[in-house]
Amino acid sequence: MQKVIVVTGLSGAGKSTVSKALEDLGYVVVDNVPVELLNSLLQLYEAKNQEQRVAVVVDSRSLRGQADVSNFVSDLQFLKSKLPLSVVFLEASTDTLLSRFNLTRHLHPLVHATGSRLALIEAIESEKELMSELRDISDFVLDTTNMKDKELVYHVENFVGKDRGPEFYLISFSYQRGLPTNADMVFDARVFRNPYYVEELRTLTGLDDGVAAYVRADDKYPFFLDLWLQLAERTYEEHVKLGKPYVVIAVGCTGGQHRSVLVVRDLAQNLTDSGHSVVTWHRELGSVS
Incomplete structure:
Protein backbone atom coordinates (compact mmCIF):
# COMPACT_ATOMS: atom_id res chain seq x y z
CA MET A 1 0.00 0.00 0.00
CA GLY A 161 1.16 15.90 0.04
CA LYS A 162 4.90 15.45 -0.22
CA ASP A 163 7.29 12.52 0.08
CA ARG A 164 8.99 14.35 2.92
CA GLY A 165 6.95 16.75 4.98
CA PRO A 166 8.19 20.00 6.49
CA GLU A 167 10.90 19.63 9.10
CA PHE A 168 9.98 22.84 10.94
CA TYR A 169 6.59 24.37 11.72
CA LEU A 170 7.11 27.95 12.91
CA ILE A 171 4.23 29.82 14.56
CA SER A 172 4.08 33.46 15.62
CA PHE A 173 1.50 34.25 18.29
CA SER A 174 0.27 36.74 20.89
CA TYR A 175 0.69 35.88 24.56
CA GLN A 176 -2.57 37.73 25.17
CA ARG A 177 -4.41 35.06 23.15
CA GLY A 178 -2.64 32.06 24.62
CA LEU A 179 0.19 29.70 23.71
CA PRO A 180 -0.15 27.23 20.81
CA THR A 181 -0.67 23.92 22.59
CA ASN A 182 1.20 21.82 20.03
CA ALA A 183 4.52 23.70 20.34
CA ASP A 184 7.65 21.70 21.12
CA MET A 185 9.51 24.91 22.04
CA VAL A 186 8.43 28.48 22.79
CA PHE A 187 10.69 31.50 22.24
CA ASP A 188 9.82 34.84 23.85
CA ALA A 189 10.35 37.79 21.48
CA ARG A 190 9.28 40.28 24.16
CA VAL A 191 12.99 40.59 25.03
CA PHE A 192 13.33 42.98 22.06
CA ARG A 193 12.20 46.60 21.89
CA ASN A 194 8.60 46.99 20.82
CA PRO A 195 7.69 48.74 17.53
CA TYR A 196 4.17 49.24 18.85
CA TYR A 197 5.39 52.33 20.68
CA VAL A 198 6.70 53.91 17.48
CA GLU A 199 3.72 55.65 15.89
CA GLU A 200 4.72 55.10 12.25
CA LEU A 201 5.33 51.36 12.91
CA ARG A 202 2.31 50.59 15.07
CA THR A 203 -0.04 49.61 12.23
CA LEU A 204 2.63 47.62 10.38
CA THR A 205 3.75 44.03 11.02
CA GLY A 206 6.94 42.06 11.22
CA LEU A 207 6.58 41.38 7.49
CA ASP A 208 7.25 45.06 6.77
CA ASP A 209 10.80 46.30 6.27
CA GLY A 210 10.42 49.24 8.66
CA VAL A 211 9.51 46.98 11.57
CA ALA A 212 12.25 44.52 10.59
CA ALA A 213 14.91 47.24 10.60
CA TYR A 214 13.74 48.59 13.95
CA VAL A 215 13.76 45.23 15.77
CA ARG A 216 16.95 43.95 14.15
CA ALA A 217 18.71 47.11 15.36
CA ASP A 218 18.20 45.94 18.95
CA ASP A 219 21.69 44.85 20.05
CA LYS A 220 20.22 41.70 21.65
CA TYR A 221 18.59 40.52 18.42
CA PRO A 222 21.58 38.80 16.71
CA PHE A 223 22.49 36.95 19.90
CA PHE A 224 19.01 35.53 20.52
CA LEU A 225 18.35 34.72 16.88
CA ASP A 226 21.61 32.76 16.66
CA LEU A 227 20.87 31.00 19.96
CA TRP A 228 17.36 30.04 18.86
CA LEU A 229 18.64 28.75 15.52
CA GLN A 230 21.13 26.53 17.33
CA LEU A 231 18.39 25.23 19.63
CA ALA A 232 16.10 24.59 16.66
CA GLU A 233 18.75 22.64 14.74
CA ARG A 234 19.81 20.57 17.74
CA THR A 235 16.22 19.82 18.75
CA TYR A 236 15.41 18.71 15.22
CA GLU A 237 18.38 16.30 15.26
CA GLU A 238 17.14 14.77 18.52
CA HIS A 239 13.56 14.53 17.25
CA VAL A 240 14.74 12.61 14.20
CA LYS A 241 16.57 10.15 16.45
CA LEU A 242 13.30 9.60 18.36
CA GLY A 243 11.35 8.99 15.15
CA LYS A 244 9.60 12.39 15.03
CA PRO A 245 10.60 14.05 11.74
CA TYR A 246 9.60 17.65 12.54
CA VAL A 247 9.73 20.34 15.23
CA VAL A 248 7.00 22.85 16.09
CA ILE A 249 8.43 26.16 17.34
CA ALA A 250 6.23 28.98 18.59
CA VAL A 251 7.50 32.54 18.94
CA GLY A 252 5.42 34.93 21.01
CA CYS A 253 5.22 38.64 21.71
CA THR A 254 2.60 40.87 23.28
CA GLY A 255 0.32 41.38 20.29
CA GLY A 256 1.61 38.80 17.83
CA GLN A 257 2.01 41.44 15.10
CA HIS A 258 5.59 42.73 15.16
CA ARG A 259 8.45 41.03 17.00
CA SER A 260 7.24 37.42 16.91
CA VAL A 261 6.37 37.70 13.21
CA LEU A 262 9.85 39.00 12.38
CA VAL A 263 11.61 36.30 14.42
CA VAL A 264 9.61 33.59 12.64
CA ARG A 265 10.41 35.26 9.33
CA ASP A 266 14.16 35.29 10.09
CA LEU A 267 14.20 31.78 11.56
CA ALA A 268 12.41 30.46 8.48
CA GLN A 269 14.85 32.16 6.11
CA ASN A 270 17.92 30.84 7.96
CA LEU A 271 16.54 27.31 8.25
CA THR A 272 15.54 27.30 4.58
CA ASP A 273 19.02 28.50 3.62
CA SER A 274 20.41 25.57 5.62
CA GLY A 275 18.41 23.14 3.49
CA HIS A 276 15.41 22.52 5.75
CA SER A 277 11.78 22.49 4.65
CA VAL A 278 9.78 25.02 6.65
CA VAL A 279 6.13 26.01 7.04
CA THR A 280 5.29 29.28 8.82
CA TRP A 281 1.97 30.31 10.34
CA HIS A 282 1.45 33.84 11.63
CA ARG A 283 -1.51 33.03 13.85
CA GLU A 284 -2.70 36.54 14.64
CA LEU A 285 -2.25 37.68 11.03
CA GLY A 286 -4.11 34.65 9.68
CA SER A 287 -1.43 33.83 7.12
CA VAL A 288 0.57 30.72 6.26
CA SER A 289 3.49 30.18 3.90
Missing part, protein backbone atom coordinates in the same frame (compact mmCIF):
# COMPACT_ATOMS: atom_id res chain seq x y z
CA GLN A 2 1.34 3.42 -0.94
CA LYS A 3 0.36 5.37 2.19
CA VAL A 4 -2.07 5.22 5.11
CA ILE A 5 -3.18 8.22 7.16
CA VAL A 6 -5.16 7.76 10.38
CA VAL A 7 -7.01 10.97 11.21
CA THR A 8 -8.14 11.26 14.80
CA GLY A 9 -8.48 13.76 17.61
CA LEU A 10 -11.13 15.80 19.36
CA SER A 11 -14.68 16.19 18.14
CA GLY A 12 -15.10 19.58 16.50
CA ALA A 13 -11.38 20.04 15.85
CA GLY A 14 -11.64 19.77 12.06
CA LYS A 15 -11.64 16.11 11.05
CA SER A 16 -14.32 16.72 8.39
CA THR A 17 -12.22 19.46 6.80
CA VAL A 18 -9.16 17.21 6.83
CA SER A 19 -11.17 14.34 5.32
CA LYS A 20 -12.26 16.54 2.41
CA ALA A 21 -8.68 17.76 1.89
CA LEU A 22 -7.40 14.18 1.76
CA GLU A 23 -10.09 13.22 -0.75
CA ASP A 24 -8.92 16.09 -2.94
CA LEU A 25 -5.37 14.70 -2.66
CA GLY A 26 -6.52 11.33 -4.05
CA TYR A 27 -7.04 9.39 -0.83
CA VAL A 28 -9.88 6.97 -0.27
CA VAL A 29 -11.35 8.24 3.01
CA VAL A 30 -13.22 5.88 5.32
CA ASP A 31 -15.01 7.57 8.22
CA ASN A 32 -15.92 6.27 11.67
CA VAL A 33 -14.26 2.88 11.25
CA PRO A 34 -14.73 0.48 14.18
CA VAL A 35 -11.22 0.19 15.54
CA GLU A 36 -11.49 -3.60 15.69
CA LEU A 37 -11.86 -3.68 11.89
CA LEU A 38 -9.00 -1.34 11.00
CA ASN A 39 -6.43 -4.06 10.37
CA SER A 40 -8.83 -6.08 8.22
CA LEU A 41 -9.83 -2.97 6.26
CA LEU A 42 -6.23 -2.08 5.44
CA GLN A 43 -5.45 -5.66 4.44
CA LEU A 44 -8.42 -5.57 2.07
CA TYR A 45 -7.22 -2.37 0.39
CA GLU A 46 -3.66 -3.66 0.21
CA ALA A 47 -4.78 -6.85 -1.51
CA LYS A 48 -7.02 -4.91 -3.89
CA ASN A 49 -4.66 -2.13 -4.92
CA GLN A 50 -1.04 -1.81 -3.88
CA GLU A 51 -0.92 1.83 -5.02
CA GLN A 52 -4.03 3.02 -3.19
CA ARG A 53 -3.66 5.79 -0.63
CA VAL A 54 -6.09 5.32 2.26
CA ALA A 55 -7.18 7.69 5.04
CA VAL A 56 -9.13 6.36 8.01
CA VAL A 57 -11.01 8.67 10.39
CA VAL A 58 -11.34 7.42 13.95
CA ASP A 59 -12.86 9.36 16.84
CA SER A 60 -14.38 8.82 20.26
CA ARG A 61 -17.51 7.28 18.73
CA SER A 62 -15.39 4.17 18.13
CA LEU A 63 -13.47 4.38 21.41
CA ARG A 64 -15.84 3.73 24.26
CA GLY A 65 -13.32 3.86 27.09
CA GLN A 66 -9.67 4.00 28.08
CA ALA A 67 -9.19 0.29 27.46
CA ASP A 68 -10.33 0.74 23.84
CA VAL A 69 -7.91 3.64 23.39
CA SER A 70 -4.98 1.63 24.80
CA ASN A 71 -5.81 -1.33 22.57
CA PHE A 72 -6.08 0.96 19.55
CA VAL A 73 -2.70 2.53 20.34
CA SER A 74 -1.16 -0.96 20.43
CA ASP A 75 -2.81 -1.82 17.11
CA LEU A 76 -1.46 1.36 15.50
CA GLN A 77 2.07 0.68 16.73
CA PHE A 78 1.87 -2.81 15.25
CA LEU A 79 0.52 -1.50 11.93
CA LYS A 80 3.28 1.10 11.76
CA SER A 81 5.80 -1.73 11.73
CA LYS A 82 4.04 -3.28 8.72
CA LEU A 83 2.70 -0.35 6.69
CA PRO A 84 3.65 3.24 5.75
CA LEU A 85 1.18 4.61 8.31
CA SER A 86 1.04 8.06 9.92
CA VAL A 87 -1.33 9.34 12.61
CA VAL A 88 -2.66 12.91 12.46
CA PHE A 89 -4.25 14.21 15.69
CA LEU A 90 -6.43 17.34 15.67
CA GLU A 91 -7.17 19.38 18.77
CA ALA A 92 -8.39 22.81 19.82
CA SER A 93 -8.98 24.78 22.99
CA THR A 94 -12.05 24.04 25.10
CA ASP A 95 -13.49 27.51 24.41
CA THR A 96 -13.05 27.03 20.67
CA LEU A 97 -14.69 23.59 20.68
CA LEU A 98 -17.54 24.90 22.83
CA SER A 99 -18.10 27.77 20.39
CA ARG A 100 -18.07 25.44 17.37
CA PHE A 101 -20.60 23.04 18.89
CA ASN A 102 -22.86 25.89 19.96
CA LEU A 103 -22.65 27.39 16.47
CA THR A 104 -23.42 24.17 14.58
CA ARG A 105 -25.75 22.80 17.27
CA HIS A 106 -24.30 19.35 16.66
CA LEU A 107 -24.40 16.97 19.61
CA HIS A 108 -21.00 16.04 21.05
CA PRO A 109 -20.47 12.25 20.97
CA LEU A 110 -19.99 12.17 24.74
CA VAL A 111 -22.90 14.45 25.63
CA HIS A 112 -25.95 12.73 27.06
CA ALA A 113 -29.52 13.55 26.10
CA THR A 114 -29.68 16.73 28.21
CA GLY A 115 -27.29 18.61 25.92
CA SER A 116 -26.80 21.32 28.55
CA ARG A 117 -23.91 23.80 28.41
CA LEU A 118 -22.32 22.22 31.47
CA ALA A 119 -22.65 18.75 29.97
CA LEU A 120 -20.96 19.92 26.77
CA ILE A 121 -17.98 21.38 28.64
CA GLU A 122 -17.64 18.19 30.65
CA ALA A 123 -17.84 16.12 27.47
CA ILE A 124 -15.07 18.13 25.81
CA GLU A 125 -12.77 17.79 28.82
CA SER A 126 -13.56 14.07 29.17
CA GLU A 127 -12.75 13.49 25.53
CA LYS A 128 -9.41 15.30 25.90
CA GLU A 129 -8.51 12.97 28.77
CA LEU A 130 -9.75 9.91 26.91
CA MET A 131 -7.74 10.69 23.76
CA SER A 132 -4.51 11.83 25.46
CA GLU A 133 -2.77 8.46 25.03
CA LEU A 134 -3.56 8.49 21.33
CA ARG A 135 -2.29 12.07 21.05
CA ASP A 136 1.04 11.05 22.59
CA ILE A 137 1.84 8.53 19.83
CA SER A 138 0.64 10.66 16.92
CA ASP A 139 3.05 11.71 14.19
CA PHE A 140 1.47 15.11 13.66
CA VAL A 141 -0.48 17.06 16.32
CA LEU A 142 -2.26 20.09 14.93
CA ASP A 143 -3.96 22.73 17.08
CA THR A 144 -6.80 24.26 15.03
CA THR A 145 -7.89 26.80 17.66
CA ASN A 146 -7.46 29.91 15.53
CA MET A 147 -7.35 28.29 12.10
CA LYS A 148 -9.62 28.95 9.19
CA ASP A 149 -10.46 25.97 6.99
CA LYS A 150 -8.05 27.06 4.26
CA GLU A 151 -5.20 27.23 6.77
CA LEU A 152 -5.98 23.75 8.07
CA VAL A 153 -6.06 22.41 4.51
CA TYR A 154 -2.70 24.06 3.84
CA HIS A 155 -1.11 22.31 6.82
CA VAL A 156 -2.56 18.95 5.80
CA GLU A 157 -1.35 19.33 2.23
CA ASN A 158 2.14 20.12 3.47
CA PHE A 159 2.17 17.12 5.79
CA VAL A 160 0.78 14.42 3.52
Whole structure:
Protein backbone atom coordinates (compact mmCIF):
# COMPACT_ATOMS: atom_id res chain seq x y z
CA MET A 1 0.00 0.00 0.00
CA GLN A 2 1.34 3.42 -0.94
CA LYS A 3 0.36 5.37 2.19
CA VAL A 4 -2.07 5.22 5.11
CA ILE A 5 -3.18 8.22 7.16
CA VAL A 6 -5.16 7.76 10.38
CA VAL A 7 -7.01 10.97 11.21
CA THR A 8 -8.14 11.26 14.80
CA GLY A 9 -8.48 13.76 17.61
CA LEU A 10 -11.13 15.80 19.36
CA SER A 11 -14.68 16.19 18.14
CA GLY A 12 -15.10 19.58 16.50
CA ALA A 13 -11.38 20.04 15.85
CA GLY A 14 -11.64 19.77 12.06
CA LYS A 15 -11.64 16.11 11.05
CA SER A 16 -14.32 16.72 8.39
CA THR A 17 -12.22 19.46 6.80
CA VAL A 18 -9.16 17.21 6.83
CA SER A 19 -11.17 14.34 5.32
CA LYS A 20 -12.26 16.54 2.41
CA ALA A 21 -8.68 17.76 1.89
CA LEU A 22 -7.40 14.18 1.76
CA GLU A 23 -10.09 13.22 -0.75
CA ASP A 24 -8.92 16.09 -2.94
CA LEU A 25 -5.37 14.70 -2.66
CA GLY A 26 -6.52 11.33 -4.05
CA TYR A 27 -7.04 9.39 -0.83
CA VAL A 28 -9.88 6.97 -0.27
CA VAL A 29 -11.35 8.24 3.01
CA VAL A 30 -13.22 5.88 5.32
CA ASP A 31 -15.01 7.57 8.22
CA ASN A 32 -15.92 6.27 11.67
CA VAL A 33 -14.26 2.88 11.25
CA PRO A 34 -14.73 0.48 14.18
CA VAL A 35 -11.22 0.19 15.54
CA GLU A 36 -11.49 -3.60 15.69
CA LEU A 37 -11.86 -3.68 11.89
CA LEU A 38 -9.00 -1.34 11.00
CA ASN A 39 -6.43 -4.06 10.37
CA SER A 40 -8.83 -6.08 8.22
CA LEU A 41 -9.83 -2.97 6.26
CA LEU A 42 -6.23 -2.08 5.44
CA GLN A 43 -5.45 -5.66 4.44
CA LEU A 44 -8.42 -5.57 2.07
CA TYR A 45 -7.22 -2.37 0.39
CA GLU A 46 -3.66 -3.66 0.21
CA ALA A 47 -4.78 -6.85 -1.51
CA LYS A 48 -7.02 -4.91 -3.89
CA ASN A 49 -4.66 -2.13 -4.92
CA GLN A 50 -1.04 -1.81 -3.88
CA GLU A 51 -0.92 1.83 -5.02
CA GLN A 52 -4.03 3.02 -3.19
CA ARG A 53 -3.66 5.79 -0.63
CA VAL A 54 -6.09 5.32 2.26
CA ALA A 55 -7.18 7.69 5.04
CA VAL A 56 -9.13 6.36 8.01
CA VAL A 57 -11.01 8.67 10.39
CA VAL A 58 -11.34 7.42 13.95
CA ASP A 59 -12.86 9.36 16.84
CA SER A 60 -14.38 8.82 20.26
CA ARG A 61 -17.51 7.28 18.73
CA SER A 62 -15.39 4.17 18.13
CA LEU A 63 -13.47 4.38 21.41
CA ARG A 64 -15.84 3.73 24.26
CA GLY A 65 -13.32 3.86 27.09
CA GLN A 66 -9.67 4.00 28.08
CA ALA A 67 -9.19 0.29 27.46
CA ASP A 68 -10.33 0.74 23.84
CA VAL A 69 -7.91 3.64 23.39
CA SER A 70 -4.98 1.63 24.80
CA ASN A 71 -5.81 -1.33 22.57
CA PHE A 72 -6.08 0.96 19.55
CA VAL A 73 -2.70 2.53 20.34
CA SER A 74 -1.16 -0.96 20.43
CA ASP A 75 -2.81 -1.82 17.11
CA LEU A 76 -1.46 1.36 15.50
CA GLN A 77 2.07 0.68 16.73
CA PHE A 78 1.87 -2.81 15.25
CA LEU A 79 0.52 -1.50 11.93
CA LYS A 80 3.28 1.10 11.76
CA SER A 81 5.80 -1.73 11.73
CA LYS A 82 4.04 -3.28 8.72
CA LEU A 83 2.70 -0.35 6.69
CA PRO A 84 3.65 3.24 5.75
CA LEU A 85 1.18 4.61 8.31
CA SER A 86 1.04 8.06 9.92
CA VAL A 87 -1.33 9.34 12.61
CA VAL A 88 -2.66 12.91 12.46
CA PHE A 89 -4.25 14.21 15.69
CA LEU A 90 -6.43 17.34 15.67
CA GLU A 91 -7.17 19.38 18.77
CA ALA A 92 -8.39 22.81 19.82
CA SER A 93 -8.98 24.78 22.99
CA THR A 94 -12.05 24.04 25.10
CA ASP A 95 -13.49 27.51 24.41
CA THR A 96 -13.05 27.03 20.67
CA LEU A 97 -14.69 23.59 20.68
CA LEU A 98 -17.54 24.90 22.83
CA SER A 99 -18.10 27.77 20.39
CA ARG A 100 -18.07 25.44 17.37
CA PHE A 101 -20.60 23.04 18.89
CA ASN A 102 -22.86 25.89 19.96
CA LEU A 103 -22.65 27.39 16.47
CA THR A 104 -23.42 24.17 14.58
CA ARG A 105 -25.75 22.80 17.27
CA HIS A 106 -24.30 19.35 16.66
CA LEU A 107 -24.40 16.97 19.61
CA HIS A 108 -21.00 16.04 21.05
CA PRO A 109 -20.47 12.25 20.97
CA LEU A 110 -19.99 12.17 24.74
CA VAL A 111 -22.90 14.45 25.63
CA HIS A 112 -25.95 12.73 27.06
CA ALA A 113 -29.52 13.55 26.10
CA THR A 114 -29.68 16.73 28.21
CA GLY A 115 -27.29 18.61 25.92
CA SER A 116 -26.80 21.32 28.55
CA ARG A 117 -23.91 23.80 28.41
CA LEU A 118 -22.32 22.22 31.47
CA ALA A 119 -22.65 18.75 29.97
CA LEU A 120 -20.96 19.92 26.77
CA ILE A 121 -17.98 21.38 28.64
CA GLU A 122 -17.64 18.19 30.65
CA ALA A 123 -17.84 16.12 27.47
CA ILE A 124 -15.07 18.13 25.81
CA GLU A 125 -12.77 17.79 28.82
CA SER A 126 -13.56 14.07 29.17
CA GLU A 127 -12.75 13.49 25.53
CA LYS A 128 -9.41 15.30 25.90
CA GLU A 129 -8.51 12.97 28.77
CA LEU A 130 -9.75 9.91 26.91
CA MET A 131 -7.74 10.69 23.76
CA SER A 132 -4.51 11.83 25.46
CA GLU A 133 -2.77 8.46 25.03
CA LEU A 134 -3.56 8.49 21.33
CA ARG A 135 -2.29 12.07 21.05
CA ASP A 136 1.04 11.05 22.59
CA ILE A 137 1.84 8.53 19.83
CA SER A 138 0.64 10.66 16.92
CA ASP A 139 3.05 11.71 14.19
CA PHE A 140 1.47 15.11 13.66
CA VAL A 141 -0.48 17.06 16.32
CA LEU A 142 -2.26 20.09 14.93
CA ASP A 143 -3.96 22.73 17.08
CA THR A 144 -6.80 24.26 15.03
CA THR A 145 -7.89 26.80 17.66
CA ASN A 146 -7.46 29.91 15.53
CA MET A 147 -7.35 28.29 12.10
CA LYS A 148 -9.62 28.95 9.19
CA ASP A 149 -10.46 25.97 6.99
CA LYS A 150 -8.05 27.06 4.26
CA GLU A 151 -5.20 27.23 6.77
CA LEU A 152 -5.98 23.75 8.07
CA VAL A 153 -6.06 22.41 4.51
CA TYR A 154 -2.70 24.06 3.84
CA HIS A 155 -1.11 22.31 6.82
CA VAL A 156 -2.56 18.95 5.80
CA GLU A 157 -1.35 19.33 2.23
CA ASN A 158 2.14 20.12 3.47
CA PHE A 159 2.17 17.12 5.79
CA VAL A 160 0.78 14.42 3.52
CA GLY A 161 1.16 15.90 0.04
CA LYS A 162 4.90 15.45 -0.22
CA ASP A 163 7.29 12.52 0.08
CA ARG A 164 8.99 14.35 2.92
CA GLY A 165 6.95 16.75 4.98
CA PRO A 166 8.19 20.00 6.49
CA GLU A 167 10.90 19.63 9.10
CA PHE A 168 9.98 22.84 10.94
CA TYR A 169 6.59 24.37 11.72
CA LEU A 170 7.11 27.95 12.91
CA ILE A 171 4.23 29.82 14.56
CA SER A 172 4.08 33.46 15.62
CA PHE A 173 1.50 34.25 18.29
CA SER A 174 0.27 36.74 20.89
CA TYR A 175 0.69 35.88 24.56
CA GLN A 176 -2.57 37.73 25.17
CA ARG A 177 -4.41 35.06 23.15
CA GLY A 178 -2.64 32.06 24.62
CA LEU A 179 0.19 29.70 23.71
CA PRO A 180 -0.15 27.23 20.81
CA THR A 181 -0.67 23.92 22.59
CA ASN A 182 1.20 21.82 20.03
CA ALA A 183 4.52 23.70 20.34
CA ASP A 184 7.65 21.70 21.12
CA MET A 185 9.51 24.91 22.04
CA VAL A 186 8.43 28.48 22.79
CA PHE A 187 10.69 31.50 22.24
CA ASP A 188 9.82 34.84 23.85
CA ALA A 189 10.35 37.79 21.48
CA ARG A 190 9.28 40.28 24.16
CA VAL A 191 12.99 40.59 25.03
CA PHE A 192 13.33 42.98 22.06
CA ARG A 193 12.20 46.60 21.89
CA ASN A 194 8.60 46.99 20.82
CA PRO A 195 7.69 48.74 17.53
CA TYR A 196 4.17 49.24 18.85
CA TYR A 197 5.39 52.33 20.68
CA VAL A 198 6.70 53.91 17.48
CA GLU A 199 3.72 55.65 15.89
CA GLU A 200 4.72 55.10 12.25
CA LEU A 201 5.33 51.36 12.91
CA ARG A 202 2.31 50.59 15.07
CA THR A 203 -0.04 49.61 12.23
CA LEU A 204 2.63 47.62 10.38
CA THR A 205 3.75 44.03 11.02
CA GLY A 206 6.94 42.06 11.22
CA LEU A 207 6.58 41.38 7.49
CA ASP A 208 7.25 45.06 6.77
CA ASP A 209 10.80 46.30 6.27
CA GLY A 210 10.42 49.24 8.66
CA VAL A 211 9.51 46.98 11.57
CA ALA A 212 12.25 44.52 10.59
CA ALA A 213 14.91 47.24 10.60
CA TYR A 214 13.74 48.59 13.95
CA VAL A 215 13.76 45.23 15.77
CA ARG A 216 16.95 43.95 14.15
CA ALA A 217 18.71 47.11 15.36
CA ASP A 218 18.20 45.94 18.95
CA ASP A 219 21.69 44.85 20.05
CA LYS A 220 20.22 41.70 21.65
CA TYR A 221 18.59 40.52 18.42
CA PRO A 222 21.58 38.80 16.71
CA PHE A 223 22.49 36.95 19.90
CA PHE A 224 19.01 35.53 20.52
CA LEU A 225 18.35 34.72 16.88
CA ASP A 226 21.61 32.76 16.66
CA LEU A 227 20.87 31.00 19.96
CA TRP A 228 17.36 30.04 18.86
CA LEU A 229 18.64 28.75 15.52
CA GLN A 230 21.13 26.53 17.33
CA LEU A 231 18.39 25.23 19.63
CA ALA A 232 16.10 24.59 16.66
CA GLU A 233 18.75 22.64 14.74
CA ARG A 234 19.81 20.57 17.74
CA THR A 235 16.22 19.82 18.75
CA TYR A 236 15.41 18.71 15.22
CA GLU A 237 18.38 16.30 15.26
CA GLU A 238 17.14 14.77 18.52
CA HIS A 239 13.56 14.53 17.25
CA VAL A 240 14.74 12.61 14.20
CA LYS A 241 16.57 10.15 16.45
CA LEU A 242 13.30 9.60 18.36
CA GLY A 243 11.35 8.99 15.15
CA LYS A 244 9.60 12.39 15.03
CA PRO A 245 10.60 14.05 11.74
CA TYR A 246 9.60 17.65 12.54
CA VAL A 247 9.73 20.34 15.23
CA VAL A 248 7.00 22.85 16.09
CA ILE A 249 8.43 26.16 17.34
CA ALA A 250 6.23 28.98 18.59
CA VAL A 251 7.50 32.54 18.94
CA GLY A 252 5.42 34.93 21.01
CA CYS A 253 5.22 38.64 21.71
CA THR A 254 2.60 40.87 23.28
CA GLY A 255 0.32 41.38 20.29
CA GLY A 256 1.61 38.80 17.83
CA GLN A 257 2.01 41.44 15.10
CA HIS A 258 5.59 42.73 15.16
CA ARG A 259 8.45 41.03 17.00
CA SER A 260 7.24 37.42 16.91
CA VAL A 261 6.37 37.70 13.21
CA LEU A 262 9.85 39.00 12.38
CA VAL A 263 11.61 36.30 14.42
CA VAL A 264 9.61 33.59 12.64
CA ARG A 265 10.41 35.26 9.33
CA ASP A 266 14.16 35.29 10.09
CA LEU A 267 14.20 31.78 11.56
CA ALA A 268 12.41 30.46 8.48
CA GLN A 269 14.85 32.16 6.11
CA ASN A 270 17.92 30.84 7.96
CA LEU A 271 16.54 27.31 8.25
CA THR A 272 15.54 27.30 4.58
CA ASP A 273 19.02 28.50 3.62
CA SER A 274 20.41 25.57 5.62
CA GLY A 275 18.41 23.14 3.49
CA HIS A 276 15.41 22.52 5.75
CA SER A 277 11.78 22.49 4.65
CA VAL A 278 9.78 25.02 6.65
CA VAL A 279 6.13 26.01 7.04
CA THR A 280 5.29 29.28 8.82
CA TRP A 281 1.97 30.31 10.34
CA HIS A 282 1.45 33.84 11.63
CA ARG A 283 -1.51 33.03 13.85
CA GLU A 284 -2.70 36.54 14.64
CA LEU A 285 -2.25 37.68 11.03
CA GLY A 286 -4.11 34.65 9.68
CA SER A 287 -1.43 33.83 7.12
CA VAL A 288 0.57 30.72 6.26
CA SER A 289 3.49 30.18 3.90
